[in-house]
Amino acid sequence: MRKMLVQSFGIATALVAVMAAAPAAHAGAIFPIPDPDGFYYAAGNLDAAQNGDVLNSRLVPIHPFPGATVWQILFRSTNSTGAPIAAVTTLISPGPGPRPLVSYQPFVNSLGLQCAPSHSLFNGGMKEAPAIPLLVARGWAIAVPDHLGPDSAYGAARMGGQITLDGIRAVQRFTPAGLGVGPVGLAGYSGGSMSTGFAAAIAPDYAPELPIVGVAIGGVPVNPGKIAIQAGDTPQPLFGLGFAVAAGMEREYPREMELDSSLTPFGFWMRDRIANSCVEEIIVVGANHSIGEVFIPGRENDPALIRALQENALETVPELIRQPLYQWHGGNDQVPLDLAQYTAGRYCAAGTPVQFDVIPGADHGTAAFPGTVNAVNYLSDRFAGLTPPSNCR
Structure with missing residues (x-):
């Protein structure tokens, strides 16, 4: 870079x-140039729907994820003012039946709608995409929401959290996938960690029914x-x-x-x-x-x-992450390490088990991969019901 x-x-x-x-x-x-694909726009049933209700869906027949079935799901969510919006998540699943679900929020960090995960997963634009088959091979289903919303409102992290949670609801309600309700993990890096962190923090009030068992976030711009x-x-x-x-x-x-x-x-x-x-x-x-x-x-x-x-800053909002948390940060990250550590300390003080790792010598770009490897293992242990580690002081 x-x-x-x-x-x-x-x-x-x-x-x-x-x-x-x-x-x-x-x-x-x-505002961004509108997406030319009509799938992204809800019909007249948006106001009548509930958060997480499926509004439309389509099978993706050609994709880079061997052994998986891929759908795109349009669902109802809520924007920063409480108004209804239509949002999209991409579901990558090894098959029906109860199984762990990971909602992964990529580091989109963009303003154009063509940069959204529902596009970049398939056109080579998402750098994290090659790791997804490894998660599917574990038997996990993966939901990848367009968490910046229909206007690509980068920075509106609270809305990103709402979209993430409603995307999980939509995936669980999507009958053709046959996933039902299973344990849920949340993960994201950089800009994706902002939506991920908010999803975890607001879940007890916004979506208390979701069984979120673990959260993994890295390189978090907490403020x-x-x-x-x-x-x-x-x-x-x-x-x-x-x-x-x-x-x-x-x-x-x-x-x-x-x-x-x-x-x-x-x-x-x-x-x-x-x-x-x-x-x-x-x-x-x-x-x-x-x-x-x-x-x-x-x-x-x-x-x-x-x-x-x-x-929209995790450092200052009253909501705290209560689920077991793995957080990592580069020792030489351009995103301030001390702010991330302070915010993690808020979670520790509230009784959240937090494992916070500093990747020595890594900057914002190079910290992503080693932390992601640890994050996958961390979520695997949460799905297995193991006691979460903590280095809170």
């Missing part, structure tokens, strides 16, 4: 410098707003991801997160430029830029903006 950033930075910077001089277009939240403030005006290699959180949150909170009054001309350009981008392009466009280049000072003290950010 670093090599890609270095190779692309010169071109991207030159282009950005030219575009930054263009007049700013005050347009409000920039993106605080991370941005701590970075100050220092150029950051992953700055694009932080800016994409602001743009994605504006889609869900158009009043609270309204950006027009605080964007610089370069900020307007960047918001337009990445409005339909996947994670790799977002990183390249934003590489080594800073807050002062895109934002005019002052809005960071807006109570409405602060409230919206805090409602």
Whole structure:
């Protein structure tokens, strides 16, 4: 990833410098290009449905998961304001019958709908996809929700948690799969860990019937707003991801997160430029830029903006993860380790068994794989009913 950033930075910077001089277009939240596939849009039964109800489904006949049957399921969920939405999850199953189910939330970290897991699972865009057959070989069913929602609202982690939980409900209610109700594990890394963590935290109130036996999250940005403030005006290699959180949150909170009054001309350009981008392009466009280049000072003290950010930050929400938790983080991660450790400490103080591993020398990219191997073994032990480990102090 670093090599890609270095190779692309010169071109991207030159282009950005030219575009930054263009007049700013005050347009409000920039929404993604609609998905051309009509499957993603609910019919008139959306309001009458309950959360987790199946609205539509289709079999995926050609896929890269040998020995599995794959469905895509459209279901009813709820957005950040409590309004009904249609969301999609992809179910990859070795067959019918009671079996463990893992809901895996990938690190989409994107603003374009074409980047959603229901697309990237099949077009080579999802880097984690080659590991899924290994999970299916264990006899597990795997649900992969489009957890950023119908507007790809990256950063709206509470909604991502709701979509994740309703996706599990939909999979269990989907009669053709024949899964019924079995033990559930949650897993996710980076941006996917935000939705995963919220799903675990809100489950006792939002979906108390789900038998979630274990949670595995890594590289967790527990408070993106605080991370941005701590970075100050220092150029950051992953700055694009932080800016994409602001743009994605504006889609869900158009009043609270309204950006027009605080964007610089370069900020307007960047918001337009990445409005339909996947994670790799977002990183390249934003590489080594800073807050002062895109934002005019002052809005960071807006109570409405602060409230919206805090409602979607695992560090600050009152809900706590209560299920057995495995959490990992790179020792040299660009996402602050201390914030992740502090938040895990909140769970420990509440009595949650937490196993927190630091991957020595790993940054945000290189920590993903070793932690994922541990996470799979951790969930396997939870499905087996073993006592969860803990290194809480």
